[in-house]
């Protein structure tokens with residue numbers, strides 16, 4: 297087919313591989329989502345612009361953008377979109393896809409935190425809050441970590457007193473009973489998802 | 498009035514707006530008997546509440562006058578006002594309609610002298626000004642009302658005001674004993690020309706209609722620009738009566754929106770383009786109109802009008818659906834927030850007044866109709882196999898010109914139905 301090479305393959309890639317990606321073509325570029333997003337001017341591309349960039353085939357710019365990592369899942373855009381696009385889900389779908397391809401921005405803080413949270417959770421089957429918060433405090437180096445920890449010390453001591461924080465968790469974290477099963481479930485889920493998205497590896 | 502002359506040869510037209518009047522007249526001028534019923538006290542419909550018509554910027558009164566002249570010259574149309582159908586049953590060629598007639602409390606002795614209105618003290622929000630202004634509870638709907646007869650608002654019946662009105666009338670026209678009645682009509686075909694109503698703007702929460710004082714709808718703006726309207730034609734803001742020179746028009750308010758009306762209302766782009774010219778006309782070079790739009794839908798020949806407005810230095814366009822409106826408490830100004838699609842810039846734009854180009858939804862509600870009247874997903878009447886037809890804005894959101902064309906088409910189909918019925922009966 298002669299028209300084939302003019303077809304936008306990035307849009308089709310998004311439709312196939314990104315969660316809710318098939319909605320992107322329904323966007324009519326009205327701007328309500330961007331105007332309703334509490335992040336306002338603080339990110340590179342509002343959702344409306346991302347959707348247009350997808351249609352324009354700007355693959356590297358979209359997947360390398362930090363925009364979808366900034367989404368707070370407030371759902372303002374979703375409730376107001378006149379075309380009922382599941383914008384929040386598309387944003388997270390794009391973030392996830394970029395991450396899986398290794399194209400996501402490296403030092404984007406929400407991405408770092410998301411990774412930390414996932415690794416923490418998937419190891420034992422439950423979130424170890426002590427390790428997670430310490431990890432977060434020290435992510436920008438030792439000095440900054442001490443500063444962060446000191447700033448939070450009153451809250452930490454309070455939690456200790458109220459028995460909401462157990463320092464032993466640091467040395468002997470307790471796992472859920474079926475941690476092995478959880479690992480197997482997650483591995484299987486990943487395998488299925490990879491197959492569906494054509495991400496064999 | 499009950500047990501009337503109507504037979505299956507008769508065509509019933511429901512709704513006395515421009516479409517209903519046209520359908521009734523076209524059929525009557527072809528020799529058919531027509532009953533035209535209108536729920537309000539006067540014919541004319543919503544066009545009589547417009548200041549001017551696009552694209553020629555002529556006055557709606559003019560078209561109405563021509564139709565009224567045609568109507569007065571034709572004996573085949575029987576007009577019932579304050580009349581609406583409660584149920585219609587039957588099939589093509591043989592329908593029975595139950596019509597409820599509300600009391601006017603004024604009979605046809607009325608000369609429209611206006612003495613009753615002077616005598617009455619109570620005032621009501623003026624339904625012929627979208628409730629913006631107030632009128633006496635004995636009133637003539639508007640200067641071109643047909644019939645030219647006053648109405649007493651039901652709220653004063655039983656009060657001293659009603660007695661005052663009766664005492665003031667020298668023609669014995671006030672009749673306080675009138676009661677609601679229901680009549681039955683046998684008709685062969687029905688034309689539904691029940692028109693449209695503005696979408697409930699308060700439901701578009703981020704635009705603050707009803708909460709923010711200087712957010713009005715496009716239908717209200719027509720009244721603000723009209724010399725016969727509540728401000729005598731001066732475009733003043735509701736909050737403080739200050740002159741509104743910097744006006745924002747917000748397109749697709751309630752239309753093209755899965756949360757509200759799915760359809761494009763089709764006339765509101767042209768209506769806003771027209772209304773920018775009201776602002777220009779009112780304030781000359783000081784006027785500032787800004788149209789916020791997704792895309793401008795000025796269909797076929799209206800493109801010329803769009804071009805003219807684009808060339809007007811007092812009018813600018815922003816390609817963006819406004820996300821929300823905020824009020825500056827101190828000044829009452831409205832501040833529009835959104836992102837401009839051409840460049841994705843954020844704006845917070847201040848205006849004196851925001852006009853919502855409100856969507857049109859079908860007005861036909863709560864009438865029991867037989868299943869041979871099909872509706873589309875938005876509630877507009879579709880073409881069906883029966884003997885009932887939609888005309889004007891009951892069938893689709895249309896401008897006046899297209900509403901009239903649609904009414905003529907509906908009249909022709911109705912004539913075909915009653916002609917068939919006549920053939921069968923003579924065999």
Ligand SMILES: Cc1cc2nc3c(=O)[nH]c(=O)nc-3n(C[C@H](O)[C@H](O)[C@H](O)COP(=O)(O)OP(=O)(O)OC[C@H]3O[C@@H](n4cnc5c(N)ncnc54)[C@H](O)[C@@H]3O)c2cc1C
Pocket residue numbers: 511512513514515516517534535536537540541542543544547549550551552580581582690691692693694715716719764765768771855857860861862864888889890891895896897898900
């Ligand atoms: C802001 C705005 C500006 C506009 N400006 C223009 C313009 O400049 N030029 C233009 O061409 N068009 C304009 N239009 C469109 C125009 O208003 C419509 O085309 C026109 O009103 C259609 O006439 P209609 O007879 O179909 O409906 P309507 O005018 O709505 O008339 C319907 C009639 O039926 C009656 N009715 C309703 N239900 C019942 C019932 N159950 N029983 C009995 N009677 C009933 C109503 O009381 C009414 O009298 C504008 C629209 C809007 C919203």
Ligand code: SF4
Pocket residue numbers: 322323324325326327328329330343344347376377378379380381383
């Ligand atoms: S609100 Fe919906 S239709 Fe409008 S620009 Fe955003 S995603 Fe597109």
Ligand code: SF4
Pocket residue numbers: 329332333334335343366367368369370371372373374383384387
């Ligand atoms: S859900 Fe995400 S994209 Fe949508 S408005 Fe909230 S932060 Fe913005």
Ligand code: SF4
Pocket residue numbers: 603606607608609610611612613614646647665666667668669670671
């Ligand atoms: S009801 Fe009587 S007083 Fe009122 S306008 Fe008619 S004629 Fe005049």
Ligand code: SF4
Pocket residue numbers: 748749750752753760761762763764765766767792793794854
């Ligand atoms: S006519 Fe214009 S303003 Fe009205 S719904 Fe259609 S696009 Fe929106």
